[in-house]
Amino acid sequence: MTRSLSAVFSPVVLASVVGGCMSGMACVAEADQGRLIATGGASSIEGAAGGGIIPWAVLAGYDEQGEWGANLFATHINLPDYTLDVAGMAMSYGNRVELSYAHQRFDLGSLVHKLSLPEDNLSQDIFGVKVRLFGDLIYDQLPQVSAGLEYKHQNDFLIPSLVGAKRDADVEGYLTASRLFMGAAFGYNVVVNGGVRYSRANETGLLGFGGDRRDTRSVLKEGSVALLFNPRWAVGVEYREKPDNLSFAGESDWADAFIGWFPNKHVSVVLAYARLGEIAMLDNQNGTYLSVQGSF
Amino acid sequence: MMRSLRWLCVLSLALLAACAQQPPKDDSLYHALGERAGIQKIVEGMLLHIAKDERIVEHFRKVDIVRLRDKLVEQFCVEAGGPCRYTGDSMAESHKGQNLTRSDFNALVEDLIDAMDELKIPVATQNRLLARLAPMRGEVIEK
Numbered sequence: 001m002t003r004s005l006s007a008v009f010s011p012v013v014l015a016s017v018v019g020g021c022m023s024g025m026a027c028v029a030e031a032d033q034g035r036l037i038a039t040g041g042a043s044s045i046e047g048a049a050g051g052g053i054i055p056w057a058v059l060a061g062y063d064e065q066g067e068w069g070a071n072l073f074a075t076h077i078n079l080p081d082y083t084l085d086v087a088g089m090a091m092s093y094g095n096r097v098e099l100s101y102a103h104q105r106f107d108l109g110s111l112v113h114k115l116s117l118p119e120d121n122l123s124q125d126i127f128g129v130k131v132r133l134f135g136d137l138i139y140d141q142l143p144q145v146s147a148g149l150e151y152k153h154q155n156d157f158l159i160p161s162l163v164g165a166k167r168d169a170d171v172e173g174y175l176t177a178s179r180l181f182m183g184a185a186f187g188y189n190v191v192v193n194g195g196v197r198y199s200r201a202n203e204t205g206l207l208g209f210g211g212d213r214r215d216t217r218s219v220l221k222e223g224s225v226a227l228l229f230n231p232r233w234a235v236g237v238e239y240r241e242k243p244d245n246l247s248f249a250g251e252s253d254w255a256d257a258f259i260g261w262f263p264n265k266h267v268s269v270v271l272a273y274a275r276l277g278e279i280a281m282l283d284n285q286n287g288t289y290l291s292v293q294g295s296f
Numbered sequence: 297m298m299r300s301l302r303w304l305c306v307l308s309l310a311l312l313a314a315c316a317q318q319p320p321k322d323d324s325l326y327h328a329l330g331e332r333a334g335i336q337k338i339v340e341g342m343l344l345h346i347a348k349d350e351r352i353v354e355h356f357r358k359v360d361i362v363r364l365r366d367k368l369v370e371q372f373c374v375e376a377g378g379p380c381r382y383t384g385d386s387m388a389e390s391h392k393g394q395n396l397t398r399s400d401f402n403a404l405v406e407d408l409i410d411a412m413d414e415l416k417i418p419v420a421t422q423n424r425l426l427a428r429l430a431p432m433r434g435e436v437i438e439k
Contacts, residue, residue, distance in 0.1 A: 034398060095398075139434075182423050
């Protein structure tokens with residue numbers, strides 16, 4: 001099931017969907033897209049609308065009241081010793097509730113031979129739901145505040161269990177706020193996000209959940225700031241705190257600096273430099289992040 | 297000592313009088329938008345985009361467009377700090393019964409931004425005008 005799903009969301013299929021929209025043909029199930037450009041955000045590596053490594057309070061797609069919105073995305077992170085590939089989708093209704101799915105595949109690269117590992121990759125599936133509780137990204141008095149739950153299932157639990165992980169599936173929650181401040185930096189708009197996550201996922205769940213050192217969930221901070229040069233171009237930074245549940249290796253907090261391009265309401269591209277630090281004993285896992293999203 | 301104190305009193309009195317006479321008004325946005333002529337170009341550009349915008353053009357079918365243009369120019373001028381007086385109806389009054397949605401409001405914002413882009417108005421200046429107009433959404437939608 002998992003394999004067939006990930007085949008459906010392969011980059012090639014995604015590219016053809018995006019290409020169909022770009023060439024001016026009617027997209028499948030064209031929605032009304034009543035929200036302003038870029039307010040559907042990019043796709044985070046866990047599938048929820050947001051930045052790259054954390055969800056924001058915005059919802060996927062461009063739907064306002066009474067409308068549907070959706071997106072497909074593919075993301076590739078190229079690190080010195082590993083690669084992470086993600087493909088997924090999200091849909092939302094009425095700018096109120098969002099459902100998302102992401103499949104992550106983490107290739108272990110050189111570590112496979114060094115340690116004679118039984119598998120050459122780790123993968124997980126993530127099902128998410130996010131609800132906008134109140135407020136608005138741009139209008140109204142209050143910032144947009146959303147809460148989300150993510151069910152994660154690690155698919156190859158042998159390696160995680162050998163390094164001390166306690167379980168192969170778990171649920172985690174997050175609360176996040178986003179607000180656009182008009183003209184806040186030299187006249188340019190600024191988007192600020194801040195959130196907390198309640199999780200015991202090791203390396204977001206790729207190395208299972210809970211560990212020999214700590215098996216309870218931690219409250220983890222995450223946030224980002226983005227500067228909008230105009231409605232279609234954004235640059236920014238993100239930060240995500242991570243727990244340290246396994247004694248075999250340290251787990252670094254993550255950060256990235258990104259540039260996002262939203263040429264229209266059907267396509268967006270995010271390029272980033274990601275500082276993922278130490279992952280499974282190998283340090284300095286800092287590299288490039290590329291994500292392509294098609295919205296309809 | 298006494299002399300300097302006296303001067304201080306005179307100075308502060310003069311300042312107070314100046315303040316009472318002329319409340320300082322920031323008209324820099326009005327000038328940045330090209331004053332009244334520039335604002336009229338923006339409004340007309342926006343109305344031309346609306347005319348081609350099938351999402352919302354229906355709401356303007358029965359509207360006296362020349363009057364609408366004049367009132368919008370007055371309103372943008374006032375919001376930009378210019379020497380104008382708004383003579384139209386209140387926002388709530390003029391949108392009553394239209395039941396405009398959040399999407400309708402955003403469509404108009406997009407048409408306004410397109411018009412300002414065409415006039416090569418810098419993004420920072422656009423943002424200043426949009427920031428003045430955005431708080432009106434509550435009086436415009438769902439009436």
